[in-house]
Amino acid sequence: MEVNEDSGDQNPEPEEATASSNITADEIDQETAKKLRGDAIGDTMYSEVFVLNTLLQFSDLQWSSEVEDNLCFLWDMTEEIDVSRYLFQVSYPSLACSALVKYNEPRFIEIVVGIFANLMCAKCEKNLKEEEIKIVLHLLHSDDPYILTQVMRFTHAISFMFDKLKFIEQEHVDRFNFVLCSSTNKELLVITLKTLAAITDDTKINVDFIKGELLLSAVTAYRTVKGDADCDSNFEIFVSHEQHLNVRYLIQFLCNVCGYIDNLKVNRLVDELKLNLSEFTKEMGLLLNYYASERNLLPVDDEFKFYIEALTYIYKIVPESYMYIIIVPVCQILFIISDKDPVNFEWIAELLCYFISVGSLERLREDLGAFPVQDVKNLLLNIENKAFNFEFDYLNKLKAVLNEL
Structure with a gap:
């Protein structure tokens, strides 16, 4: 019997459900899954083609806002370890160093070194040549604070990859010293102090490169980061996590220098530190004054314990009046x-x-x-x-x- 479309039956009984032709994720075999994901890098959704197209521009750079955006996106992508692994597979260090030698566009250099620094921080197998490290370190001669910030990040990262940093030379340490005593960029100064503490750890760089004036420059940088505050404001500053990092890097650096004296018996350094120690001690007096209040002291934390034990070590190694x-x-x-x-x-x-x-x-x-x-x-x-x-x-x-x- 034919059903009249105009009949009053507006809510007919639903037909029995038929089997769906769709498949669920757990029914997809490995080969099919690979095809569906296309050219994704590892377990990410990032595209290999995008990365390769971005890197191809290194061969003939035509700087534009689009190129900058793509590079910045690649920089963000390197937060993923699979992307970092892939960049090593396609020889990013070699491509980057060739481009760093070839071009002088500041923003391009900053981003390329920033990506490089991220790769050095990634927990994956790294393949890096000493010549490539030296090309990046040569950028310490730049006057651009943003480039210098990324070079410091790179240097900090690679300092943990080697027992001895033979590729760091006097000219590099001199540039550290110059940045510390002359820059007003707080981000750059903090990362420089942090990096200085890393490269001097466990006597990693040549002791001949370390001079007493480096301590005075480090204190100058520390004070610039802290700001020109009066005593009351100094107490407020020590509340911030950023300021405690600033203190830690300064103290750690001087502890490391004392480690050279302790392990290598460098009398020259003792004399040079004595000449430059008073300004450091003034800052430590302010720090200890902050902790001389019960509300700032208790409960005693690991940060304060580090400060006290480090200062005790420093003043015993550099016999101070x-x-x-x-x-x-x-x-x-x-x-x-x-x-x-x-x-x-x-x-x-x-x-x-x-x-x-x-x-x-x-x-x-x-x-x-x-x-x-x-x-x-x-x-x-x-x-x-x-x-x-x-x-x-x-x-x-x-x-x-x-x-x-």
């Missing part, structure tokens, strides 16, 4: 620690005991006199009773100070 701007805040810190957190007492007390060991009785009596006498006596008696076995003699001087109070 008595420093009141260190000893006064350390006493304030120990007053708090002895009462609120005695488990952390010993490693902080070591820094105080070192300066007691090198200070004169007259200066110690004068500076410790700024605190209530009984508080000072209790602190020193606590140290005397514990009789810590430090590697320097402090007990005799400590007892003499107690007798003077």
